[in-house]
Amino acid sequence: MNSTTLHAITLRRFDSGESDRRIVFLTQEAGVLVAFARGVRKANSKRGWLAEPLTVARIQVEEGRTSKSVTQAEPITSFPGIRSDFDRLGAALSLVELFAALVPEGSADAGPYDLLLRSLGEFERHPRPVVAWLWGVDQLLLLEGLLPIWDACVVCHRPIRENPAWFSTSAGGNLCADHFESKTARLEVRAEVLIGLAQLVQRETPPGSMKFAEEAARLVRTVVSDQAERRLPATEAFVRSLHLASGSLDSGNLDAR
Ligand SMILES: [Zn+2]
Incomplete structure (x- = not known):
């Protein structure tokens, strides 16, 4: 044996x-x-x-x-520092769920392990777990070749000009005013959210804070739900808890059209 x-x-x-x-x-x-x-x-x-x-x-x-x-x-x-805090635990259980859903079996790449270990370490100390979560998920999408084009049109590659901007999970990123078709399922998102997510990918560690993090989390939840071939209950619960905590359930404009 x-x-x-x-x-x-x-x-x-x-x-x-x-x-x-x-x-x-x-x-x-x-x-x-x-x-x-x-x-x-x-x-x-x-x-x-x-x-x-x-x-x-x-x-x-x-x-x-x-x-x-x-x-x-x-x-x-x-990670005792995660388990003793409800928000940190929620973020960590969601990230673990996403690694289970998006990292394929049979690849011997050490990248996902190293990224998850670093992300869990961030959850223990980061002042805003949601920012560490956004960074971790963004890096995971990059590592697995699933990263949307956040801040430029997927058709013409023009950087975002509109605000709010259009985002389509099926198209794989932003669509400019010239290139979205009215039939495409799409989301209306603040341009700052898309630009923020694009900047997050470039960072070696999560920043201390991020504008519109809750709206970004809702968009990221939609993107990963589309890519995972299973339900994501921990991720749903985590993103829902953010909106309850911030009272922003009805604010923001991330609605499916
Ligand atoms: Zn375009």
Whole structure:
């Protein structure tokens, strides 16, 4: 049997059999990897912590004939600074959900692992978790080749002139006044939001603040919902909580037309 040691972040977990779990990890060495953790749902299990999303651990995985199993696990961190704060936890669980939805299995690129680890570190200390979340999602979209053209028309590449501007998830970005067709499903967005998202991609770390972050979060939620092939309940809950907190549910003009 083949045994490998990996650095892993727990993304998702599923119950399996009577006492096992199937865990989806994002690893530094082997990308997204699914492995069984035997017996971790038993009351006396010493490895129950491994199944908690956001856990970072060094794991040993053994490759069986039909599946992989975790044979050893040693915790590295579980981000206590995130878990003690509702907003930070909401942002982090959403980001983890998005990595699970958008990073394909079978790619050994260390980029997604490094990005998620850095983003979770930001969530522990950033004064505005939503800004760290926007940065993390923007970087994830860039890494996976899914980044829309935020601040220029997808047809003629002209930088945004209109405000509010048009954005189309199906077209993959902004559409100028000359190039949107009335049939295209599109959103009306403040130009500052699109320009802000384009600038965020260029940054090595999240900025301290960002204008119209809640409106940007709503747009980003729409973009990732379109790309993910599954429901995104943690992301929906996180973006909804922002609007409740800021009282901006009815302000802003991000409505589907
Ligand atoms: Zn155009």
